[in-house]
Amino acid sequence: MDRNVQRRTRALFVYFFVPGLTLASWVTRTPEIRDAIGASVAQMGLVLFGLSLGSMAGILMAGRIVAARGTRFTALLGLSMVLASLVTVAAGVLLGSQFVAGCGLAFFGLGMGKTEIAINLEGAQVEEILKRPILHKLHGCFSLGTLSGALVGLALVSLHVPVAVHMAAVAVLVAGLIIAFRHDIPAKNGIQTAHDRAVQTAPKASVWQDSRVLLIGVIVFAMALAEGAANDWLPIVMVDEHGFSAASGSLIFLAFTAAMTLGRFGGGVFLARYGAARVMRACAILGGAGIAYIIFGNNPWLAGIAVIMWGLGTSLGFPVALSSAGSGGGDSTARVKAVATVGYLAMLVGPPGLGFVGEHHGLRSALMIVVLLIAVAALTARAVSPRTA
Structure with missing residues (x-):
């Protein structure tokens, strides 16, 4: 592998890891955050709505920012906002303010929306270079980040470490990772030339007119909605609906993230042997069965197994869909951007809607619904x- 491509890939692994770490850091503390800001389920849905608003804005702005400034600038801008979200959530907890906590999640959504679009476009280009x-x-690194964050979160919940201290410590680590790998993604990658803009403004069919x-x-x-629902609501569902303690709720989320990580890193073997369609169908059935038991079952041990099924089942959905969108001829970048936008809207915007229904x-x-x-x-x-070209 070319050295520059190797450095670029390494940076992408880290930049996928960081949002997952940040996400898990506050997800594992959601029951305590909810109690600190005095939020009901509906009010917590409003707090999470800050995440939705930020996510929609970040995702919809990402394409233009990439075209004007490149994927590296967009990713670093987004990651800086993710960093700011940790500090803001900590402030919301200290102040007991639902509004400030909601602003913190809005910063997270805004930053993650920008970052994930940029690094997925980078990842799709690296796939083309590597031909595999x-x-x-x-995406496994994103799950590894959530797994790491969940492990730390579980330990800190058990040690009764304050939420604000937890968020501040993660913020320091995230800042170091952002700075260390900031030069490893090409600076001008993704910037549109005058020719690109002329082609873009020419009449052409929307990617959504393609039935595939x-x-x-x-x-x-x-x-992605199934993944986002677990990220936002799984600890609360297990605490409120299944009677788990806050520490046990964090442990359950840890099991989910471990299953997601295993599925994503180990899924390549199954994709090579059985193909994307069969693997996607099997994953959907497995994940759906796991969520169904969480809905209808009551046995704590079986609920734990169901959470693992949920994690394994949803692990390959997003990345396999993106890889499939990028395959074949034509404007693969536009297809990847469109599918990624839908996925992140579902993962980041959909779960607060589930809160209102809940x-x-x-x-x-x-x-x-999921x-x-x-x-x-x-x-x-x-x-x-x-699909071949």
Whole structure:
């Protein structure tokens, strides 16, 4: 592997890791954050709505920022906002303010939206250079970040370390990682030339007019929503609906992230042997079955197994969909950007909507929406089969 490509890939591994670490750092403390700011389920949904607003803005702005300043600038800008979110959430907890905590999650969503679009575009280009799949491993680093964050979170919950101290410590680590790898992604990659802009403004069909891309969008929406629902609500569901302690809720989230990490790093073997469509269908069925038990079951041990099924089942949905969108001829960058946008909107914007449903009908009932969408993904999984140019 060329040295520059190697450094670029290493930086992408780190920059996928950082948002996962940050996400898990506050997700594992959501029951304590909720109590500190005095939020009900509906009010917590409003706090998470800050995440939704930030995410929508970040995702929708990312394409223009990449075109004007490049993927590296966009990723670093987004990661700086992710860093700021940790400090703001800590301030919200210290002040007991739902508004400040919501602003912290808005910063996280805004930063993650920009970062993830930029680094997924980078990852898709690296796949083209290497001529082999790598996005599932990059997303595996995001899951590794969530796993690491969940491990630390579980330990700090058990040690009764204040949430604000936890957030501050993670902020210092994140700042160091951002600075250390800031030069390893090409500076001008993704910037549009005058010719590119002329081609872009010329009349052409939308990528969504391609029925295959549309079906991939449906699949990624369902699978990303399942992942986002766990990231935002799993500890609270296990504490409020299944009677787990706060520490046990963090442990359950740890099991979920471990399953996600295992699925993403180990999934390449199954993709090579069985193909993307069969793996996607099997993942959807497995994940849907796990979520269904969380909804209808009550045995704590079986609920733990169901959470592992949930994690394994949703692990490959997002990266496989992105790789499939990038395969074949034509404007693969536009397809990857479109599918990534749908996926991140589902993962970051969808879960707060589940919170509003959960306030009126219970979080278990809200998760039925996710199960129904995953069933659709299983039925349409054939769309992720590779398409040649």
